[in-house]
Amino acid sequence: MKYFLGILLGLPLSLMLVGLLAAALPMPWQGWLVLQLIVAIILWMLLVLLMALPAKTWPPLIALLVGNLAAWLVLQATPLYGVGA
Amino acid sequence: MKGERLRRMIDLHAWVGVASGLALFVAFFAGAINVFHHELHHWQEPHFAEQAATPMGMDRLLEQVTEQYPDARKRLYLLPDDDDPGVMWLESSRGDWVTAHATDFNAQGVHEEAPRSALADFINELHFSLGIPNPGWPINIGMTFMGLISVMYGVALFSGLLIHWPKIRKEFFALKHEGNMRRYWKNLHNVIGIISFPFHLIMSVTGAAMGMFTVVAVLLGALVFGPQLRGVITEQTEVWSAVESQGNTVIMPRMDDVLSAARNELPELTVDWLEIRGYGDAAGWIDVAGSVPGYVGHHAHVVLDPTLGPLRVIAPGQRSLNFASLSPVYSLHFGDYGGLLVKLLYFVLGLLGSLLFVSGNILWCERRSDRTGPGRSSAFLLRLTLGVCAGVVIGIAFSFLASKLLPHTPLAGLVAMAERGVFALILVLLVVWSLRASPLRFSSQMLRIAPFCYFAIPLVQTVLEGSHAWLEADNRLVNLLLLAVAACLWVVRRQFRKRIRQAEPHPLWVGNVSEGDPKHLTDTEREAGAAASNSAR
Numbered sequence: 001m002k003y004f005l006g007i008l009l010g011l012p013l014s015l016m017l018v019g020l021l022a023a024a025l026p027m028p029w030q031g032w033l034v035l036q037l038i039v040a041i042i043l044w045m046l047l048v049l050l051m052a053l054p055a056k057t058w059p060p061l062i063a064l065l066v067g068n069l070a071a072w073l074v075l076q077a078t079p080l081y082g083v084g085a
Numbered sequence: 086m087k088g089e090r091l092r093r094m095i096d097l098h099a100w101v102g103v104a105s106g107l108a109l110f111v112a113f114f115a116g117a118i119n120v121f122h123h124e125l126h127h128w129q130e131p132h133f134a135e136q137a138a139t140p141m142g143m144d145r146l147l148e149q150v151t152e153q154y155p156d157a158r159k160r161l162y163l164l165p166d167d168d169d170p171g172v173m174w175l176e177s178s179r180g181d182w183v184t185a186h187a188t189d190f191n192a193q194g195v196h197e198e199a200p201r202s203a204l205a206d207f208i209n210e211l212h213f214s215l216g217i218p219n220p221g222w223p224i225n226i227g228m229t230f231m232g233l234i235s236v237m238y239g240v241a242l243f244s245g246l247l248i249h250w251p252k253i254r255k256e257f258f259a260l261k262h263e264g265n266m267r268r269y270w271k272n273l274h275n276v277i278g279i280i281s282f283p284f285h286l287i288m289s290v291t292g293a294a295m296g297m298f299t300v301v302a303v304l305l306g307a308l309v310f311g312p313q314l315r316g317v318i319t320e321q322t323e324v325w326s327a328v329e330s331q332g333n334t335v336i337m338p339r340m341d342d343v344l345s346a347a348r349n350e351l352p353e354l355t356v357d358w359l360e361i362r363g364y365g366d367a368a369g370w371i372d373v374a375g376s377v378p379g380y381v382g383h384h385a386h387v388v389l390d391p392t393l394g395p396l397r398v399i400a401p402g403q404r405s406l407n408f409a410s411l412s413p414v415y416s417l418h419f420g421d422y423g424g425l426l427v428k429l430l431y432f433v434l435g436l437l438g439s440l441l442f443v444s445g446n447i448l449w450c451e452r453r454s455d456r457t458g459p460g461r462s463s464a465f466l467l468r469l470t471l472g473v474c475a476g477v478v479i480g481i482a483f484s485f486l487a488s489k490l491l492p493h494t495p496l497a498g499l500v501a502m503a504e505r506g507v508f509a510l511i512l513v514l515l516v517v518w519s520l521r522a523s524p525l526r527f528s529s530q531m532l533r534i535a536p537f538c539y540f541a542i543p544l545v546q547t548v549l550e551g552s553h554a555w556l557e558a559d560n561r562l563v564n565l566l567l568l569a570v571a572a573c574l575w576v577v578r579r580q581f582r583k584r585i586r587q588a589e590p591h592p593l594w595v596g597n598v599s600e601g602d603p604k605h606l607t608d609t610e611r612e613a614g615a616a617a618s619n620s621a622r
Contacts, residue, residue: 044236
């Protein structure tokens with residue numbers, strides 16, 4: 001259950017973290033979409049791996065939830081959403 | 086890593102491994118054969134002593150197809166082949182892609198859909214979607230499922246690396262059992278995993294990227310970039326924009342001239358296929374797609390207008406970062422960047438990968454049984470693992486046999502259906518059988534049958550098609566690969582029997598599902614029982 005939820009919550013977090021990286025880097029995000037996909041996939045795998053390290057089940061799940069929320073909030077402060085090619 | 090953390094990492098490794106192991110076995114066994122997808126397409130074509138008259142050329146084929154099927158004018162793929170060129174297009178009345186070859190047209194130029202083997206496509210589907218049919222939904226369920234499996238596989242790889250990193254040197258060549266069967270499975274699993282780690286890492290990341298693409302694109306759009314992401318993806322990954330027809334017609338150039346014009350733009354181009362958008366429309370375009378040898382990301386495109394004016398060249402050194410990173414994703418996954426040697430390496434690593442997943446599942450079952458005592462879950466998984474593996478291996482062999490045998494019978498029209506049907510039937514039968522039989526006896530029987538099944542395929546083709554089975558290069562290669570699979574299965578069988586002779590198998594293998602007596606006795610147990618009863622007398 002813990003790992004299943006980790007897989008479920010790890011995907012949006014990894015994508016939003018890559019989005020934040022795209023916002024931070026001084027190059028158009030459209031130019032490296034494929035690399036973003038690959039980085040997001042590897043990050044997703046590593047997030048699930050991190051879930052296994054703590055002894056208890058709930059703290060890492062709560063951390064993932066909070067991480068998702070925080071990443072989403074920070075993304076709102078970036079001009080990424082709605083910017084076309 | 087501290088002991089407690091190491092234990093949790095092993096638990097994660099086992100969880101993701103067991104959850105994805107069987108699907109990965111199917112993907113890797115079918116994938117090892119699918120490395121030679123192009124050659125298999127040639128192999129599956131039946132060869133009759135009396136061959137039909139010389140088929141029409143590419144230009145006539147295009148004319149006939151676009152005349153008889155107006156949908157093909159919008160977008161079609163031409164597969165150049167000196168003997169039998171083919172065309173693929175999306176037929177709106179069927180909602181599916183249709184393939185027509187030059188040999189499918191009669192003397193009057195009318196398309197007569199001939200039943201054709203679809204073995205190569207079936208093996209490919211087994212590889213990327215477990216053969217789960219796609220009913221035309223926006224998301225391909227089988228492919229997305231395999232993408233998710235690839236992510237779990239990646240997690241298993243990273244956790245496996247963390248577990249074994251401290252003792253990696255010690256374990257590298259440690260394939261020993263010392264009277265302990267479980268140690269043998271464990272060492273086999275570790276050695277294969279360590280040796281082929283880079284290959285597996287490539288497969289998991291590229292497999293996940295391809296399989297999860299739709300889900301990731303939807304989520305990226307929803308969470309990060311907004312609804313315009315779709316347009317951006319199209320713009321960044323399509324070779325040229327969609328046709329905006331003004332209604333002006335044009336006489337299409339001869340395909341030989343198209344190929345010459347493309348080679349003029351990119352002399353080192355090796356052509357694989359052509360995509361034609363807007364056939365006969367002045368606003369249409371032709372994409373000559375192929376490879377530039379000598380690069381990992383070898384894919385190349387030369388886009389031409391109908392008057393053969395160059396619109397765009399995408400090739401190593403002349404492409405955007407997106408194209409430059411997309412090309413290696415495909416080529417590293419399919420192993421088509423380094424010629425026959427790399428393909429053979431992928432084939433071997435694919436078969437070894439299958440062994441990795443079987444050994445992983447067996448290890449988990451035995452370990453769980455040792456920890457918690459005999460249990461139905463570990464016995465069930467062991468039997469299911471053996472049943473699925475045997476079903477897939479033998480089922481694929483029977484699909485090959487059906488592909489060769491049926492075109493020579495009155496049931497030739499059912500060949501594509503029979504290839505899938507016989508696979509599904511054998512898989513289900515063997516899974517049911519494995520759940521009821523003693524795992525040890527079931528494995529012995531399957532390993533006795535499987536090598537002969539693969540040995541029979543080239544034999545049947547030789548009997549039916551004579552020397553064509555060995556004189557034609559692609560046929561020869563596929564037949565040699567099938568013999569190699571038979572030899573590998575023979576080696577596995579020999580090793581399996583040797584291990585049984587040298588070390589007593591784990592109780593799970595002899596039917597000890599519960600605390601009671603074994604349901605099925607091994608020869609050793611029977612001998613021990615007989616010796617005990619003799620001494621009692």
